[in-house]
Amino acid sequence: MIKMLKNFRPRITSEEQKHFDQVFKTLKSRYNEDNPDPWGLDVDTCRKMIDFFYPMYRNYFKVRIFGAENVENKPYMVTANHTGQIAFDGILLTLAFSLDIDPPRILRGMVERFLSSIPFAGEFLAKGGSVLGDRQNCLWLLEREESILVFPEGVRGINKNTDNFYNLQSFGKGFFRLALKTGTDVLPVAVVGAEEAYPLVYNAKKLAGVMGLPSFPVTPTWPLMGPFGAIPLPTQIDIYIGKPYKMPSDLSPDAPDSKINEHVMLIENQIKEMIEKGLPSRRGYSFNILSSGED
Amino acid sequence: MLETSEIKNILIIGITGGLAQITAKIISKKMPGVNIIGIDVRDVGNIPPIPGLTCQKVKYSRGNFEKIFRSHDLDVVLHLGRITHANAASQNVHKRLDLSVVGTNTILDLCMKSSIKKIVILSTFHVYGAYPDNPVFIKEDAPLRASIKYPDLRDVVEMDQIATNWVWKNQNQIKGVVLRPCNIIGAQIKNTISQYLAYKYAPYPIDFNPIFQFIHEYDMAHVIYRSITEVPTGTYNVAPNEYISLKNALKKLETPGIPIPVSVVGSIAGFLKSFRRGIPEYLIDYIKFSCLIDNSELKKHLGEDFCKFKIGDALKLINLR
Structure with a gap:
């Protein structure tokens, strides 16, 4: 059965393999034995994860990226x-930023506290680049010039x-205060197509x-059909990357919420605009999962 | 800041410990002419001769400490005499509380009464506790949570709290430094982690892989020595800039180890403890969850590269034990 599924799984072409090799060569120069990641990121494990999820990214969801030049x-x-109910948008964004955006980087996602105490899961997530969602961790990551992935809507965002x-x-306001404290630009991103x-x-x-x-x-289909009912439909997904939002130099990270809100609203609106712009050009479903292009 | 020329007599408490002896050697070399008085509750007969060092075996009682403080015009006290949990014979928490907490309190009290110029107290990073929600890296002002889960560690936490409160409270009279080092590794160091790593078939979790910091015994001894004159009053984490995962450390040591799911590791530790092999239960959490400490405060005073030895050099010492 597993062999059959493996055969059915779309193959990664030699050109894609070559591209992966190049990407991971770059990433290895950043994370290696001489300079290990204190949160436990392991580039070899990341590669295995990306190899595993790539067919989902390229063939199942047929992800397109707009605004990579930003x-x-x-x-x-x-x-x-x-x-999208389950947070696969995080996986797709991680793949996009490591494979399709230059220079490649592993986005550091923030995970719930309880996950790090679960056997195997904690280690697996850490090796894949995830970090316990803690303010101090976030600050250290930004100070070490890592890029962080945040969803300021929180779980309310996926459960609609x-x-x-x-x-x-x-x-939420926390992400902006942290960006402000470290002087890191906020990169607004809109994921369109995943709700379907x-x-x-x-x-x-x-x-x-x-x-x-x-x-x-x-x-x-869920929970009626059990675990199979939770499989997402093959909707085609577009990722829009906006212009970076620069941190204002005259605002303190400890400024009152009213002053922070103005900026958070501007970022929120920027993402809203990208979603509205992207919605009319959604591509719908594609059941031809052996093809990486549009139907 | 204290000048070297102001120092004539230094008391080292816990002189039979490997770290204390290396520190004494460094002081003897760098400050020739300074009298070093080494005391310990354990037998001091096996300590190799070090120029300027005189050793005494004393019971850590108030009367004995008073005698030492009266008979020597002490300038500096290095309190390195915390009772390690690695020694199975000292696993009685009451005994450890008596020696580490009451003993420390007595020493601090006597330092205040005498004209001591500086005290350096050795604590440990264990005070923070190994928890799944520990941030990477833990700063000195983080809460000390170790004894919440393991009351067995309350001597460690209480001693640290007494020392930290005391140095701040008396900062105008005496300069005091509390050091919280990461895992100290050395041929002569007999702490919990060294014992654990030295087991050829150390059980390690297959389901967790925490990141560790190790400091070479010589680097640690140099930090203690430099704290006398270069580090101002305060509490400082001590760790090198490098870190390594537990599995990679075992690989570097070429220790075959026994991969076991962590729940079984817990039972094995309990089993070994019952046979007095000295693996304390709390260590299980330290081989499950990372407890990495931030060294930026100490670097402000000792410089970016205050550690000379690489992590691989420190681990090599395990095999020399």
Whole structure:
């Protein structure tokens, strides 16, 4: 069965392999035995993860990137909208920034505290570049010139009913204060097309409360069809990268919320505009997962 | 800042320890003419001769300490006499509390009464505790959470808190430095992590891979020595700029180890403890979760590269034990 699935899985072409080799050569020069990552990132594990998820990125979701030219060779706080019920947008953004944006970088995602205490999961996530979501960790990462991936909507961003798709939830302020403290530019990013992975969703909030979960999405296939019902539909996804938002020099990271809000709103609006611009050119579903292009 | 010329007599508490002897050698070499008085509750007969060093075996009682403080015109006290958890014989928490906490309190009290110019107290990074939500890196002002989960570590935390509060409270009268080093590795060091790494078949978790900091015993001894004259009052983490994962450290040591899921590792530690092999239970969390400390405060005084030895050099010392 596994062999059959492996054969069915789209192959990575020799050109893509060559590109991967080049990307990981660059990444190895940054993270190696002489300069290991204190959070436990392991480039070899990252490569295995990227090899594994690449067919999903290229063939299943057929990701396209717009605005790659806005990314310079410097650290960013990559700030994106959160979509799609399960957080696969984080994986797609990580692949985009390591494979399709020059210079390649591994975005450091922030994970929930409890995950680092789970056997195997904690080590696996750390090797893949994830870091415990802690203010101090964030500051250290930015000071070490790492790029961080944040979703200021939090879990509210992914747990939306169908009628709320692409409605941005209000942004938290913490990410902006950290960017301000370290003088790191915020890179606004919009992910368009991921909401359609689960086209009809009802969030059973009361049930989630009883189960002690942040949300409990119900779709036509989940939980009816069990784990298979959770497989996202092959919606085609576009990633829009906006112009970096420079940190104001006259604002203190400890400024009152009213002053911080102005800037957070501007970033929120920038992402909103990119979503609105991207929605009319969405490509819909593509069931030809052996092809990497558009249908 | 204290000048070398102002120092005539130095007291080292815990002189039978490997780190204390290396420190004494450095002081003897760098400050010839200074009298070093080494004391310990353990037998001092096996200590190799070091110019300027005289050793005494004393019981850590108030009366004995008073005698030493009265009979020597001490300028500097190096309190390196914390009881390690690695020694199975000292695993009685009451005994450790008595020696480390009450003993430290007595020493500090006597330092205040005498005209001591500087005290350097050796604590440990264990005070922060190994938790899954530890940030990388932990700063000196982080809460000391070690004894929340493991009451066995309360002597370590209490001693640190007593020392830290004391040095700040009395900063106008005496200069005091509390050092919280990461894992000290050395041929003569008998701490918990050295014992653990020295086991040929050390059980290690297959489901976790924490990052470690190791400091070479000579680097640590130099930090203690330099703290006398170069480091102002305060509490400082001591760690090199390098770090390594536990699995890579075992690989470097060419230790075969036994990969075991962490729950089983816990049971094994309990089993070994019952046979008095000296693996304390709290160490399990230190081989599960990273506890990396920030060294930037100390670097402000000792410079960017205050550690001369690489992590590989420190680990090599394990095989020399």
